[in-house]
Amino acid sequence: MATVTTSIARPRPQTQAGVGQRITTAWKQIRHSWQLYVLLALPLAWLLVFAYYPMYGAQIAFRDFLPGKAILASEWVGLANFERFFASPMFERLIKNTLVLSVYSLVVGFPIPILLALSLNQLQTGLFKRTVQMVSYAPYFISTVVMVGMLLQFLDLRRGPVNLIVQALGGTPVLFMGSAELFPSIYVWSGVWQYTGFSTIIYLAALTTIDPALHEAAVVDGANRLQRMWHIDLPGILPVMVTLFILNMGQMLNIGFEKTYLMQNELNLATSEVISTYVYKTGLAGGVANFSYAAAIGLFNSVIGLILLVSANWASQRVTQKSLF
Amino acid sequence: MTPITIASIKPKNRIRETGVDRVFTIVNYTVLTIFLVLIIYPLIFVMSSSLSDGSAVISGRVILWPVNFSTLAYEKVFSYPRIWSGYGNSLFYAVVGTLVNVTMTLLAAFPLSRRDLFGKNIFLALFLFTMFFNGGLIPTYLLVRDLGLRNTQWALIIPQALSVWNLLIAITFVRTSIPHELLEASQLDGCSDFNYFVRILLPLSTPLIAVLSLFYAIGHWNQFFAALLYLTNKDLFPLQIILRDILISSNVDLSMVEDIKIMAAREALRELLKYALIVVASVPVLIIYPFAQRYFVKGIMLGSVKG
Numbered sequence: 001m002a003t004v005t006t007s008i009a010r011p012r013p014q015t016q017a018g019v020g021q022r023i024t025t026a027w028k029q030i031r032h033s034w035q036l037y038v039l040l041a042l043p044l045a046w047l048l049v050f051a052y053y054p055m056y057g058a059q060i061a062f063r064d065f066l067p068g069k070a071i072l073a074s075e076w077v078g079l080a081n082f083e084r085f086f087a088s089p090m091f092e093r094l095i096k097n098t099l100v101l102s103v104y105s106l107v108v109g110f111p112i113p114i115l116l117a118l119s120l121n122q123l124q125t126g127l128f129k130r131t132v133q134m135v136s137y138a139p140y141f142i143s144t145v146v147m148v149g150m151l152l153q154f155l156d157l158r159r160g161p162v163n164l165i166v167q168a169l170g171g172t173p174v175l176f177m178g179s180a181e182l183f184p185s186i187y188v189w190s191g192v193w194q195y196t197g198f199s200t201i202i203y204l205a206a207l208t209t210i211d212p213a214l215h216e217a218a219v220v221d222g223a224n225r226l227q228r229m230w231h232i233d234l235p236g237i238l239p240v241m242v243t244l245f246i247l248n249m250g251q252m253l254n255i256g257f258e259k260t261y262l263m264q265n266e267l268n269l270a271t272s273e274v275i276s277t278y279v280y281k282t283g284l285a286g287g288v289a290n291f292s293y294a295a296a297i298g299l300f301n302s303v304i305g306l307i308l309l310v311s312a313n314w315a316s317q318r319v320t321q322k323s324l325f
Numbered sequence: 326m327t328p329i330t331i332a333s334i335k336p337k338n339r340i341r342e343t344g345v346d347r348v349f350t351i352v353n354y355t356v357l358t359i360f361l362v363l364i365i366y367p368l369i370f371v372m373s374s375s376l377s378d379g380s381a382v383i384s385g386r387v388i389l390w391p392v393n394f395s396t397l398a399y400e401k402v403f404s405y406p407r408i409w410s411g412y413g414n415s416l417f418y419a420v421v422g423t424l425v426n427v428t429m430t431l432l433a434a435f436p437l438s439r440r441d442l443f444g445k446n447i448f449l450a451l452f453l454f455t456m457f458f459n460g461g462l463i464p465t466y467l468l469v470r471d472l473g474l475r476n477t478q479w480a481l482i483i484p485q486a487l488s489v490w491n492l493l494i495a496i497t498f499v500r501t502s503i504p505h506e507l508l509e510a511s512q513l514d515g516c517s518d519f520n521y522f523v524r525i526l527l528p529l530s531t532p533l534i535a536v537l538s539l540f541y542a543i544g545h546w547n548q549f550f551a552a553l554l555y556l557t558n559k560d561l562f563p564l565q566i567i568l569r570d571i572l573i574s575s576n577v578d579l580s581m582v583e584d585i586k587i588m589a590a591r592e593a594l595r596e597l598l599k600y601a602l603i604v605v606a607s608v609p610v611l612i613i614y615p616f617a618q619r620y621f622v623k624g625i626m627l628g629s630v631k632g
Binding site: 026029030033035036037038039040042043044046047049050051052053054055056057058060116119120122123128131132134135136137138139141142143144145146148149150152153154159161164168193197198201202205224225226250257258262276279280283284291294295298299301302305306309 | 344345346349350353354356357360361363364365367368370371382383385387429430432433435436437439441442443444448451452455457458459460461462463464465466467468483484486487492517518519522543546547549550554565568569572573596599600602603606607610611614615618621622625626
């Protein structure tokens with residue numbers, strides 16, 4: 001396409017600004033498309049300020065930062081904040097809670113949308129299929145606050161419908177929201193309710209790209225639906241699965257702050273305190289704002305997240321020859 | 326050589342659909358129906374409870390449809406001034422925030438989608454890296470504080486002015502949906518990049534703008550964390566903070582129900598109010614949802630192309 005353009009452009013250079021248009025040096029190239037850089041300037045400036053400056057500011061994790069003082073004027077304490085975190089009794093608990101929630105979410109939340117997509121894909125386009133899709137996407141749009149509000153309503157000890165059913169069946173009411181033991185399950189399964197439908201979209205899109213000839217050939221060869229699903233559909237969406245799995249790995253330690261924080265109470269704190277909520281509490285919500293210590297925990301979280309992402313990417317490159325970058 | 330299509334196979338297939346396939350189809354429909362019920366039941370329950378009589382709700386008599394139909398809860402919800410201020414604020418954040426978001430996303434997406442932009446890969450890498458690594462909560466908070474944005478409406482708008490994920494969707498859209506020939510043709514006619522952006526790209530990007538607006542607007546409407554972090558002034562609180570206070574912290578302002586003297590009735594009304602609030606808070610999103618659905622699907626697909 002580009003060669004066509006230049007061959008058209010060449011015969012009438014007079015319409016353009018001059019002969020110097022055919023540019024080789026970078027500077028001229030930049031000057032030529034200066035308007036593009038003007039358009040990019042604002043978003044780029046925003047990115048540097050709101051995404052990269054905080055990375056620079058993260059060095060307070062290595063300092064004894066006091067509010068009101070400049071970052072560079074604060075005393076450099078090296079890894080002291082990190083050592084304090086690793087030595088604190090909270091360290092083990094936070095890591096354990098965070099990992100339990102993310103591994104549980106991944107084990108349950110990763111395959112279910114795939115199964116749903118494969119199953120929906122077997123249906124012919126029609127009212128039933130459209131209804132299932134439409135309804136299953138809907139919970140995605142409910143805000144986290146409302147989601148947790150609904151959980152509290154449904155699981156209420158005395159008035160919640162779930163406990164009313166339990167009582168009607170002769171059981172004793174369960175204090176769902178006040179149970180550290182049940183917290184991970186409530187967290188994960190309510191997430192399944194909210195996000196499964198929406199997560200299928202990407203797999204359904206991938207399924208539409210599978211060549212129908214494969215299915216036709218398989219039918220001729222006598223393959224049943226289950227076999228076609230296993231040997232055609234599943235390999236067809238494997239690249240998407242790998243991509244999403246790697247992305248999920250990178251998010252392993254980033255248990256959503258909002259939902260965990262909103263679901264927390266004194267009684268379930270033993271399993272519901274995760275890194276992000278602890279950073280918020282020590283750094284901003286506590287009586288004494290301990291910026292440096294909280295920033296160290298946050299930075300630790302970010303770095304581990306990056307390491308997990310890169311390793312998942314590397315492992316996937318090794319095993320499936322597919323990777324993100 | 327006539328190609329074998331699904332249609333031509335179907336009759337034969339139907340006859341052959343015995344054993345495994347038939348069982349599979351039955352199981353498939355059953356499982357999907359159960360799934361459908363599980364997803365939709367809580368939604369119907371909330372709706373029905375909010376339209377029922379309070380005593381029916383707390384005694385568990387509401388099962389599927391409203392019992393002793395009443396709109397009392399809604400009357401009470403709408404007579405609560407904090408709900409209105411929260412609604413107004415959330416609307417402001419959603420409208421102004423989305424405007425800023427879409428503008429920023431388009432401004433970045435156009436240059437970054439140009440393959441001839443010098444330094445494009447560096448810029449793209451700069452944006453992409455922030456998806457996987459960030460400075461963390463505390464440094465971001467300190468920045469917002471030092472910029473004097475705390476307790477201003479801008480605290481909920483400027484720090485979230487751009488989402489890299491949505492930027493990727495926009496770049497993919499410009500690269501795949503807008504013919505490259507348009508750019509070449511307009512350049513031949515002496516059209517500047519600014520002009521091309523305003524006169525050609527923007528009018529052709531309406532589906533993209535719809536997708537972006539929807540993603541961003543829903544994000545703003547449901548936003549809770551930024552308000553929790555940056556706002557202490559009650560007049561600026563978005564709806565989600567007020568919802569948190571009522572639904573989760575259970576701080577129901579008794580002035581809201583002052584005309585009710587009896588404890589049991591008050592408690593019943595409190596439960597009713599919560600259900601009505603859930604509905605009221607989700608209505609704006611649920612109203613646009615049926616129209617928006619295909620755009621959402623489209624947006625997700627655009628995002629998946631890039632990966």
